[in-house]
Amino acid sequence: MNKHTLFTVASFLFCTQVSGDTPDGIYHKGWIDFNKNGKMDLYENPKAPLEERVQDLLSQMTLEEKSCQMATLYGSGRVLKDALPQDNWKTEVWKDGIGNIDEEHNGLGTFKSEYSFPYTKHVDAKHAIQRWFVEETRLGIPVDFTNEGIRGLCHDRATYFPAQCGQGATWNKELIARIGEVEAKEAVALEYTNIYSPILDIAQDPRWGRCVETYGEDPYLVGELGKQMITSLQKHNLVATPKHFAVYSIPVGGRDGKTRTDPHVAPREMRTLYIEPFRMAFQEAGALGVMSSYNDYDGEPITGSYHFLTEILRQEWGFKGYVVSDSEAVEFISSKHKVANTYEDGIAQAVNAGLNIRTHFTPPADFILPLRKAVADGKISQETLDKRVAEILRVKFWLGLFDNPYRGNGKQAEQIVHSKEHQAVSLEAARQSLVLLKNEMNLLPLSKSLRSIAVIGPNADERTQLICRYGPANAPIKTVYQGIKERLPHTEVIYRKGCDIIDPHFPESEVLDFPKTTEEARLMEEAIHAAKQAEVVVMVLGGNELTVREDRSRTSLNLPGRQEELLKAVCATGKPVVLVLLDGRASSINYAAAHVPAILHAWFPGEFCGQAVAEALFGDYNPGGRLAVTFPKSVGQIPFAFPFKPGSDESSSTSVYGVLYPFGHGLSYTTFSYGDLKISPLRQGVQGDINISCKIKNTGKIKGDEVVQLYLRDEVSSVTTYTKVLRGFERISLEAGEEQMVHFRLRPQDLGLWDKNMNFRVEPGKFKVMIGSSSTDIRLHGRFEIAP
Secondary structure, three states, X not given: OHHHHHHHHHHHHHHHHHHOOOOOOOEEOOEEOOOOOOOOOHHHOOOOOHHHHHHHHHHHOOHHHHHHOOXXXXXXXXXXXXXXXXXXXXXXXXXXXXXXXXXOXXXXXXXOOOOOOOHHHHHHHHHHHHHHHHHHOXXXXXXXXXXXXXXXXXXXXXXXXXXXXXXXXXXXXXXXXXXXXXXXXXXXXXXXXXXXXXXXXXXXXXXXXXXXHOOOOOHHHHHHHHHHHHHHHHOOOOEXXXXXXXXXXXXXXXXXXXXXXXXXXXHHHHHHHHOHHHXXXXXXXXXXXXXXXXXXXXXXXXXXXXXXXXXXXXXXOXXXXXXXXXXXXXXXXXXXXXXXXXXXXXXXXXXXXXXXXXXXXXXXXXXXXXXXXXXXXXXXXXXXXXXXXXXXXXXXXXXXXXOOOOOOOHHHHHHHOOOHHHHXXXXXXXXXXXXXXXXXXXXXXXXXXXXXXXXXXXOOOOOHHHOOOOXXXXXXXXXXXXHHHXXXXXXXXXXXXXXXXXXXXXXXXXXXXXXXXXXHHHHHHHHHHHHHHOOEEEEXXXXXXXXXXXXXXXXXXXXOOOHHHHHXXXXXXXXXXXXXXXXXXXXXXXXXXXXXXXXXXXXXXXHHHHHHHHHHHOOOOOOOOOOOOOEEOOHHHOOOOOOOOOOOOOOOOOOOOOEEEOOOOOEOOOOEEEEEEEEEOOEEOOOOOEEEEEEEEEOOOOOEEEEEEEEXXXXXXXXXXXXXXXXXXXXXXXXXXXXXXXXXEEOHHHHOEEOOOOOEEOOOEEEEEEEEOOOOOEEEEEEEEEOO
């Protein structure tokens, strides 16, 4: 394969160094004798067509070898207990090969940093493992090394980026592509070949703990950003494996964990909202991996669903890669969903549906042995087995693993991973993720000539609970307190914690009052005293790994623990208060919205948290992020997320209504004007494009970023649809007085809907165009018509 020439050359150099190209060795000039038969088989020939190589290898494989390709071996000392190959591996099930090894020596698990750092040692260890599978198994099929990658590469001391919720708040496609570039370069250098990223679930229920890991609640925004990450990863010859397919992100009542059954989503909503980002990932970005989820849809487990894994994924969308299960998804078919009598039957359902590789935190033999029995018992046909294995092998050939099994370069990794250039991208992402929710009387930016400032709150100097297990281990976190101190070297900066993120009675304290402990009273009194002594108070509140992550769903959207009580007490001192929120979900911060003059939402900004926040607070950076989620006033409004159907937010005399902060909202220290709207053509056919442009001008006195948002409304349709849908966005940066034309192109895909017969089509009629600074701050209006 021509695209892998460089990899092949690297392989020859490596192989010659290792074996000396001895006559009885398997490494030859131009090819590797994977099956050790002394001749170049078709699958070993780098110049042969990919499909011919796949079929040749498949024809040589036994049932044992095929079944081993369909399992993950979980690394890092968790399932794979040995750090390096051992003699006993010849008696393990993987003596016949393995599909992939997940998170091997990434800094997590039993071995911690022993084999993850320094990077030369990590790459040497990975090469040793790969060499065992190439040299010691009969056919020498290389391993696909998988790893997580939603906050940067999940590897020891890799570059740590904002959480996906913060990345979504940037509304910046080019920036997400740059984040993907950094992650890809670090992954390649460290010999990872398949990255479980991005998460394409939409966060329509803010109670859900994994909202923090999503780009937001809108499918168009999520899909557009996800495409950037996928493209960046795969152009570096990595597989991008988006997750979790499908309808995963709406657990009943927002409850996570083992309650993941029966998402209450109608078929049209499922198509329009929940799986649309995945369609974009496969049809428009060409992702070669996908993770199947462990929930069901309308009573059918996704991982056992032929409709989802074959009819939609492969036949409708043209997916060309392999499907890996989320942890325990296969087991749940029989153990939780109980739609199979035995585990063997559940395996048969999954494989017949379209699953390629099972992943779980148990030995791969637990899956491989009953898989073999299911084939022997006729529950899985030989034809289906061969199809599933061929789909895995195609990906491995696409990766170039049969031309260069020994990817990665330790010395190069030492120069690339967490380099100054990569840190600069992380810092920029942290800055652009900041959303200014409120700035009454222009309290922000604060003066740098302050004599004293109090920095108060449980997140103000937090590090440990801001590091996610899905991001780099041992990441350096600069706290908000540190950032402010560095920004104001001549100012007295007083830090007081004030309270913990959660109180001793959490989560019962969400519904019952408990008296403060002596320690809680002391912490709060110290914070109030510090506030009284300072000119300005910066409160750093919100959530962290204790309240928002996988399996951290909540029943309330209020600030947890004693935080709101602390905020009220500090506000009562009469001092100017700025609230900085570090959190991964929308919050019902009603008191703050009414009484705190300035609110900056920073999400989880990553390693440059403190620097980015401090720059924004003191005017060295002008925040320009936008909300990728709706902020409700009460948890009782849920479900309450963009896009809205007609009547979703009607006024009421008996309940709270209206948003606290709308989707797309975000303020700036400058102002922007909108004008010169052009729509061409004003009348178009159902297969044509519509071009739209407008002029944006920075009418303020300082440089700033504006996120120009394009919304559409199908004026009359055959089914009830949304009051407006996002169909374009651009983040632009303008100097004071500068103006710029912004262009959008609407394709038929952007105008279509799922009609009464569940066919996707563009319906003739009039469309309303709305362009503005948020979903509710619309500055320009126009119309065009689609002719029959």
